[in-house]
Amino acid sequence: MTETWIADDDRGVRFVLAEALRDAGHSVREFSTGDAVRAALAESRPDLLVTDVRMPGEDGLHLLEYLTRRNIGPVIVMSAYTDVATTAAAYRAGAADYIAKPFDLDLAVQAVERALAAAREEVVVPPTRADTHPLLGESAAMREVFRLIGRVAASDLNVLITGETGTGKELVARALHDESARRGKPYVTLNTAAIPSDLLESELFGHEAGAFPGATRRHAGRFEQAEGGTLFLDEIGDMPIALQARLQRALAGGEFYRVGGREFMRGDVRIVAATQQDLDARVTAGHFRADLKHHLDVARIHLPSLRDRRDDIPLLAKHFLAQAATELNLPPKRFSRGAMKLLEQREYPGNVRELENLCRRLAVIAPAVEIQAGDLGSLSMGQARGTEWTEALRLWAQDALAQGEPDIHNRAREALDKTLLQVALLANDGHRQNAAAALGVGRNTLTRKLGASRKRRPSNG
């Protein structure tokens, strides 16, 4: 039987709503304050809570926040205050529905049934594997990573994920959570490098109202939000040393307190941390606490760079190209042999992320169904990475010659002119004189070339 709790200081409201819900087959418990609900939560959990907003002691919105953070619910808020601020605050805090008082009993019971049905649906529909595990790879190095994920996920150990930028550390963290017993509980992330250091502490541990200027309300930190689940700390190597000390104490003692707070909080959170930096070297240099590293680095998963697993490039490239076509609603494309060869040889300082971005751009920019090495070349030029574009040009020419295409030199020159002109005009807001100066050619030359590429276009297309 569904257990529904009602919190309202108005006895009359509690009574009629409880009776209506019992008639509808619910087991109902009634509470006159938010504090009483909190106390009862120590022993059991409701399937659903209906709560008033204004009650003596803890109000309904705080109660709602408390339950949402712990994944208890759904919660329906009812109130005589139907102003936008109160209603919006309730939804923002995770309310499943908002009932205005006085209410129609039948409609209230329907709202309860609806919220319960939606919550059941959320639990029943399992995410497909494709959604949760987009981690691809066939290379020996990646197969070893998959094996490690499987083994480590089943344990409850803290994990340190290492690897260069864009190698998939975040995907691995997510996979560790999804494959663990904590799946279904919160997965919360905090990027240490993306948040100003003076805000990091309250982001991580939360703060009490009035803890510092601007802290108007109590705020739950990521630690609390992740209760029962996984907390992913990205770029942990950048964490300021003072905060490292606090994190270390929280991990060692299993306890922490909010900024400006006195009450110790106990947390059951698994920590997965990631870094692109050599954490051992940072410890030696005195930038990272050895004891904290010891707590985070219980199990380690290292992600190889893309240059160390080039045999994964075709699989990844085809996947990203198809994905971009679907997402951007474009016709599907494929790589020519020359283009794929170039992709496999190219350098990727940004690793898989760079390959992904490149494939997305090709999905948009390449003119034909089959992507040629030349299409890649025109992208590489803009990246100004050494002689990469001449390499692309070389492969394009090889491709074109092998297929017996005529007039190669003219086409290459035209492509070169057109690309340079477009880039220069774009960079100079269409101002021809400035564009010409930037390219190091006279204005007349630019005008002639512009005219030439315009004139040639109809006969080409």
Ligand SMILES: Nc1ncnc2c1ncn2[C@@H]1O[C@H](COP(=O)(O)OP(=O)(O)OP(=O)(O)O)[C@@H](O)[C@H]1O
């Ligand atoms: N093995 C993989 N299979 C499919 N996609 C991948 C793989 N590895 C990385 N990606 C994709 O590459 C991009 C970068 O991955 P992710 O953000 O996980 O890297 P990261 O190592 O956390 O990077 P950073 O250190 O810069 O934060 C994402 O879009 C991700 O989906």
